[in-house]
Amino acid sequence: MALKPHHAAQRLIQAIDRLTDLGGIIAGLSLLGIFLLIGAEIFSRNLLSHSLHFSWDLSGYLMGVCFLLASAAALKSGGHVRVTAFLEAIPRPVGRILEHAACLAGFAIAVCLSVAMIDAAWLSHVRGTTAATAFRVPLVYPQAALAFGAVLLALQCLAQFLRLLMGEALATGKGLE
Numbered sequence: 259m260a261l262k263p264h265h266a267a268q269r270l271i272q273a274i275d276r277l278t279d280l281g282g283i284i285a286g287l288s289l290l291g292i293f294l295l296i297g298a299e300i301f302s303r304n305l306l307s308h309s310l311h312f313s314w315d316l317s318g319y320l321m322g323v324c325f326l327l328a329s330a331a332a333l334k335s336g337g338h339v340r341v342t343a344f345l346e347a348i349p350r351p352v353g354r355i356l357e358h359a360a361c362l363a364g365f366a367i368a369v370c371l372s373v374a375m376i377d378a379a380w381l382s383h384v385r386g387t388t389a390a391t392a393f394r395v396p397l398v399y400p401q402a403a404l405a406f407g408a409v410l411l412a413l414q415c416l417a418q419f420l421r422l423l424m425g426e427a428l429a430t431g432k433g434l435e
Contacts, residue, residue, distance in 0.1 A: 267420045274417040275334060281410045282331030288324035292317045312393035319400035326407025330414040354422070361419035368412035375405035 299313040345353040379401035381387070388394040421427075 271417045271420055274413045278330045278334045278414050281327035285324045285327035288320040292320045315391050315393045323403045326404055330410040333414045358422055365415035368415050372408040372412050375408045379405050
């Protein structure tokens with residue numbers, strides 16, 4: 259028996275939300291990794307008079323991963339800044355149209371970002387490109403993580419659009435409107 263469109267959309271949203279939750283966990287671990295790397299660098303530099311040359315490179319990569327993965331999680335939970343004063347001042351049907359348009363615009367931008375990040379990771383893989391710093395990390399790894407974050411953000415934009423199509427309200431965080 260075929261799934262009804264509403265049920266299929268709900269299952270897709272649930273799958274995207276599970277991936278987003280995983281992305282949020284990885285973002286939190288990335289933030290913890292930044293904390294540990296910078297802490298180790300400060301300790302090593304000040305107490306051992308030796309710098310950990312890789313700490314700043316890895317921290318930068320982790321920050322990018324944290325940013326993109328946390329963006330999808332923030333969108334899902336309503337933890338991002340969303341200005342609702344304008345939506346409250348206009349008729350509800352017009353507001354719904356604007357919400358749909360904003361979700362589609364966000365989706366289009368996130369898809370473009372995803373394509374660019376996937377392309378960058380693929381080219382780094384094909385060319386064997388490494389970082390130009392002393393820590394010669396193959397760039398395919400951080401770029402692939404960034405591409406995953408961008409894809410996850412695009413998927414969460416799609417999930418938000420599907421929520422709107424099904425008549426659901428988008429999540430809003432307390433005090434962020």
